[in-house]
Amino acid sequence: MDVSAAIESRRAYRSLKRTDITEDLIRTLAQSASLSASCYNHQPWKFVFVYEDAVLEELKTALSKGNDWARNASMIIAVLSKADDDCVLGYRKYYLFDTGMAAALLILKATELGYVAHPIAGYNPEVAKSVIKSPDDMEIVTLIIFGKHKEEIDPILSEKQRNDEITRPQRKPFNEYACLNKYCL
Numbered sequence: 001m002d003v004s005a006a007i008e009s010r011r012a013y014r015s016l017k018r019t020d021i022t023e024d025l026i027r028t029l030a031q032s033a034s035l036s037a038s039c040y041n042h043q044p045w046k047f048v049f050v051y052e053d054a055v056l057e058e059l060k061t062a063l064s065k066g067n068d069w070a071r072n073a074s075m076i077i078a079v080l081s082k083a084d085d086d087c088v089l090g091y092r093k094y095y096l097f098d099t100g101m102a103a104a105l106l107i108l109k110a111t112e113l114g115y116v117a118h119p120i121a122g123y124n125p126e127v128a129k130s131v132i133k134s135p136d137d138m139e140i141v142t143l144i145i146f147g148k149h150k151e152e153i154d155p156i157l158s159e160k161q162r163n164d165e166i167t168r169p170q171r172k173p174f175n176e177y178a179c180l181n182k183y184c185l
């Protein structure tokens, strides 16, 4: 799969079926993330790959109500960082940008390998941090819900989630987010 195909076929699917997780797979995903660019090569990201049944089930207690679909995850990847681990240039704190770029590469690699890797914000960060035994000063930037896409739509999905499963949510047109030569928005 080339980059364009991975970008186009990546989707935040919510109908998931179980799949086996191996350490080889985890190392492949981690390696893709680690090749991302970062300010001064600080590599401020940390990933906790949770796939052992007992810990995975405990981590699922951190999910928000609207994310019940994610209980079918085969793995949840906690993505962590903190401002001090990356460039801080005045108001520009690069840790979230760099960690987001690394997560995007991991997600594209997962897509290429035929998996769903769906980042979410709907979780209780304190519960999640406690389950994975994160140091207090780290921030969980996102949880990536990982599994295989199931063709049959999960009955747990809301109507909107069901629609999003079938038709990709619309994107803003070019002129609502992009300009030529001068800021225009």
Ligand SMILES: Cc1cc2nc3c(=O)[nH]c(=O)nc-3n(C[C@H](O)[C@H](O)[C@H](O)COP(=O)(O)O)c2cc1C
Pocket (backbone or CB within 6 Å): 010, 011, 012, 013, 014, 066, 067, 119, 120, 121, 122, 123, 142, 164, 168, 169
């Ligand atoms: C930072 C972030 C937080 C998100 N949080 C949630 C979430 O809590 N629950 C959920 O179902 N989807 C969540 N999503 C998925 C988006 O809703 C989805 O990416 C968007 O609707 C576009 O759909 P697509 O990724 O399939 O193109 C999140 C995505 C991102 C990047």
